[in-house]
Structures are given as C-alpha cells and as structure tokens.
Amino acid sequence: MEKRCFNTLMLLLIGFFSAALQADSKTFKIELVVFAQDMPNSEVFDQVDSEIEWPTRLADLGSYQQVAAQYRSLSGIYAKLERTPGYRPLLHVAWTQEIKADRLGAAVQIQSPDGSLNGYFRLQRGHYLHMVTDLEYSPEGWVIYRLNEKRRFKLNEIHYLDHPKFGVIARISPLS
Secondary structure: OHHHHHHHHHHHHHHHHHHHHHHOEEEEEEEEEEEEEOOOOOOOOOOOOOOOOOOOOEEOHHHOOEOOHHHOOOHHHHHHHHHOOOEEEEEEEEEEEEEEOOEEOOEEEEEOOOOOEEEEEEEEEOOOEEEEEEEEEOOOOOOOEEEEEEEEEOOOOEEEEEOOOEEEEEEEEEEO
C-alpha cells in the first residue's frame, strides 16, 4: 500500500512539473520587413569583411512555420516602400517561434534571395523581451553595411531598426 501511494505521488509530481515546463513556453509571430534606403549621409563605410558574431547554433528560417500572406500585418508597409523613391524592399518574412521563459530563443538566419542581405534575428525572453539582430547588407558585393542591435520592445508594436543604408521594420506578437 505504501509503495502504491509513493508511485501515485510521483506520477502527480511528474505531471505537475511537466505542465509547469510547458506553461513557461510561449509562441510568437515574428514579422520582418528589410529594405535598402538611398539617403544622403556623410558617414564613411569601409567594412569589406563580414563581422557578424554568428551564434553557435543557427536555425534555418524554413524550419519554422511560415505565416501566410493574409495574416501578415506589415504587407501595407512593404507595398508603400515599393512605391516610395529612395527605398527598395529586400525581404518580407513572417514565422512563428516558441521561446521558453528566461531563455534566448534560437537564432534564425535571415537572407535575401539575391544574397545581398545575410545575418540572423533572435528573441530573448526574460523579465523583458528583447530582439537581437545582426545583419549585413552588401548591395555592390564589396562594401558591407552592418546593423547589429539588441533592443527591448513591447509586443504588438512596430519597431524600426535604422542604418543609413538599410533598415528593418519588426513586429512581434504573442499567439494564444
């Protein structure tokens, strides 16, 4: 009888802890629009070699569930960038990703179809949420422009990461 009570207690504890572990994971919809901008500036860019600080593990974007076009919220911004002189959209991607509490999510490789953009994006979930980007844009193939930023953000808000030669518009939303 005592052994059966112990086994029952152990099953209850295992069930409780496995439910608690599942509860600390949240799924997010991550949407990015990356664009080139041809704005006058006085900065000198002389980076010719990649300086991306690649994480140990890098996930392919295709390994995540892609968000269908009708559920993307930045499509209007992408279309406006296409019509506006001085801007050229490079990429519009949206995917869902599960991030555990107090963890750094998997880094997802971000690449444009023509290869001029390369880098990664990741979420960090702790007391606050942070987005981490390390992207390089090389339109001519010899000069490299780098956008390396970690930024705290609020869910469902549109954020703009700025560089004189390219930018990122990001929106992260929780999925229920």
